[in-house]
Amino acid sequence: MPEVLTQSQIDALIKSMNSGETVEEQPEKEEKKYKKYDFYSPKKFTKDKLKLLFGIYENYARQCTSRINNLVRMSSNVEVLTVEEQRYYEFSNALDENDVLTLVNVTLPNGITNGPVILHSTNQVILCMIDRMIGGTGDDFDDIPVSYVYTDIEISLYKNIVNYLVSIMGDGWVNYLKLDFELDKIETNPGMMQKIGRDETIVIVVLNVEIGRMKGKINICLPGNLLVSIFHILEEEPEEKNDEEITEQIFSGIKSTPMEIKAELGESMLMLKDLFNLQVGDVINLNKPKDSDVFLYIEGKPWFKGELGKNNKNMAIKINEICEKK
Numbered sequence: 001m002p003e004v005l006t007q008s009q010i011d012a013l014i015k016s017m018n019s020g021e022t023v024e025e026q027p028e029k030e031e032k033k034y035k036k037y038d039f040y041s042p043k044k045f046t047k048d049k050l051k052l053l054f055g056i057y058e059n060y061a062r063q064c065t066s067r068i069n070n071l072v073r074m075s076s077n078v079e080v081l082t083v084e085e086q087r088y089y090e091f092s093n094a095l096d097e098n099d100v101l102t103l104v105n106v107t108l109p110n111g112i113t114n115g116p117v118i119l120h121s122t123n124q125v126i127l128c129m130i131d132r133m134i135g136g137t138g139d140d141f142d143d144i145p146v147s148y149v150y151t152d153i154e155i156s157l158y159k160n161i162v163n164y165l166v167s168i169m170g171d172g173w174v175n176y177l178k179l180d181f182e183l184d185k186i187e188t189n190p191g192m193m194q195k196i197g198r199d200e201t202i203v204i205v206v207l208n209v210e211i212g213r214m215k216g217k218i219n220i221c222l223p224g225n226l227l228v229s230i231f232h233i234l235e236e237e238p239e240e241k242n243d244e245e246i247t248e249q250i251f252s253g254i255k256s257t258p259m260e261i262k263a264e265l266g267e268s269m270l271m272l273k274d275l276f277n278l279q280v281g282d283v284i285n286l287n288k289p290k291d292s293d294v295f296l297y298i299e300g301k302p303w304f305k306g307e308l309g310k311n312n313k314n315m316a317i318k319i320n321e322i323c324e325k326k
Contacts, residue, residue: 044228053083061078061207065077067168068164071133079208080205083204084206086201088200091219096190098148098188100187104119104182105181106179107179109179112229114229118196118219118221119162120219121162121218123216125211125218126158127148139212167181169181179230203222259298259299262300266288293307294306302323
């Protein structure tokens with residue numbers, strides 16, 4: 001098939017024919033490629049926010065590695081592969097009808113419960129961990145079919161495993177926000193999960209899991225409305241407070257703190273043999289005059305000087321002065 005000339009090559013050929021010059025073939029410039037923007041489903045989260053989530057779940061992946069090592073008593077490794085924004089139907093369409101989903105509720109610092117966060121794991125990961133928990137080797141799980149159906153006993157063990165993973169989800173966020181993650185339920189029929197709309201924006205965090213020779217993945221689905229609430233809290237600027245308000249806030253927080261107060265009448269040093277021979281009625285010399293000051297210690301530190309007396313037939317100490325700091 002003959003090569004089709006571009007318009008610029010045709011113009012150059014005509015120009016050379018008129019001038020009698022030889023046409024030198026010039027390499028065609030590569031056209032710059034542009035990525036099409038989908039106005040029907042615009043992106044809701046910036047690259048910086050996705051990068052923040054990547055760092056958070058890198059921390060979570062390290063926590064998972066430690067937990068899985070303790071659970072299966074075998075060397076494992078968990079790392080973040082991708083953090084990607086998409087629509088929920090893209091995630092749900094990739095699920096098989098026999099897949100098991102874990103629904104997790106999230107409580108924000110303002111007390112509002114949001115979610116659910118969805119945790120989905122490939123069969124290889126779960127079955128390998130179950131096999132190790134019941135005394136197996138955890139091998140030979142590479143060819144498990146996608147349509148594998150869990151038994152009731154395996155579902156019970158599945159719930160125990162994901163409880164370990166859900167309980168440490170808040171540790172990944174601890175440097176940014178205090179979030180409480182709580183297991184809601186195990187859904188054995190993905191088609192019945194209707195708490196997230198098909199067109200709703202989500203962020204999928206894909207974790208790669210290696211346990212011995214076995215490799216699999218754990219997918220964490222974060223709903224867009226949950227992330228919007230979280231980022232709104234993170235972006236709120238704290239109210240500026242003056243020193244008096246800060247001091248008052250600190251003291252209001254510690255006013256109800258119980259503290260131990262001791263009164264020291266005096267000090268004396270005894271030999272062990274003298275201490276051993278003490279009897280009822282013996283008198284110990286404190287080496288202080290009877291009208292001398294009594295020190296009041298608060299949490300082991302001297303704060304006040306006072307004098308010993310009584311109040312309503314009870315022993316009491318009248319505070320006379322504050323101890324000066326050395």
